[in-house]
Amino acid sequence: MPATPAWPPKSAPRLFVAETLAAGLSVRIEGNPAHYLARVMRVDAGDTVILCDDVTGEWAARVSDVGKRDVTLAVAELLREREAVPDLWLCAGLLKKDRFDLVLEKATELGAARIQPMLTRRCVADKLNLERARAITVEAAEQCARTALPELCAPVKLDALLAAWPEGRALFFADENGGEPAAQAFAAHAGPAAILTGPEGGFDEAERASIRAHPAARAVSLGPRILRGETASLAALAVWMARAGDW
Structure with missing residues (x-):
């Protein structure tokens, strides 16, 4: 029986976003980050993207829609809290x-x-x-x-x-x-x-x-x-x- 693939995959693209993230939140990515996801990484509906907000930490999100100029993500799960930073x-x-x-x-x-x-x-x-x-x-x-x-x-x-x-x-x-x-x-x-x-x-x-x-x-x-x-x-x-x- 094949092993269940790890989730989120280590190859998932990573982005910082301005919104404070929470489970269930829908995040719309525009501009250069959207171009990176859609044209460079070629994400599709259901793919995983790692999001960070510099407030709560690191989240796994799933692509819900890929448009011509934007990508919409559904925030799913907190992976890591924001790291402690030396002062x-x-x-x-x-x-x-x-x-x-x-x-x-x-x-x-x-x-x-x-x-x-x-x-x-x-x-x-x-x-x-x-x-x-x-x-x-x-x-x-x-x-x-x-x-x-x-x-x-x-x-x-x-x-x-x-x-x-x-x-x-x-x-x-x-x-x-x-x-x-x-x-x-x-x-x-x-x-x-x-x-x-x-x-x-x-x-x-x-x-x-x-x-x-x-x-x-x-x-x-x-x-x-x-x-x-x-x-x-x-x-x-x-x-x-x-x-x-x-x-």
Whole structure:
């Protein structure tokens, strides 16, 4: 007797949706996600799609109708509750588009709770298309079977970020001039935290001084090598997750 196929199938496509999901809910998918389901994945009535809402978790849904421009899904079963996310922010100097795309994608994979793009004097880029950036984080989460998305903020200037810094959140400053070894500092910390990394040209001396003078800031070193902005952000996130996060 043949084995009963697993449900939902591992090959089922995954999508994040804006609606808060519940069993029995009918969800209409439009635009690019509908094109992906109907034309790329070629779903048909009765097929399974995995939905996530960044609120309740991950749900199995069945295709009830495939139209010319939309796909309708019937939410069937909660598979996993939304994952717990370590309370870590990444405050990263804005980089050129392709390099910051990498930061957005990999910071989502690594589990940052918030991504805060930052503008400094040496930033080459000064704008971020938030809609496009959000799409990058969503796609990364879908591909990695995550049930939570990072909060994505609009870029802010460094001085504004420091002036509005919340009490009780440690600010680990990845300073190319040196500091406490990052792994050691992260392992000794408990509670809300953030990692601050710079742009292509690094921080200038006035910016470095203002960061170090901030009461929440702790300068840390990522080792003896000078790292590019995207490498510093992702290396610091990986070390934090390994020592104080959820790895």
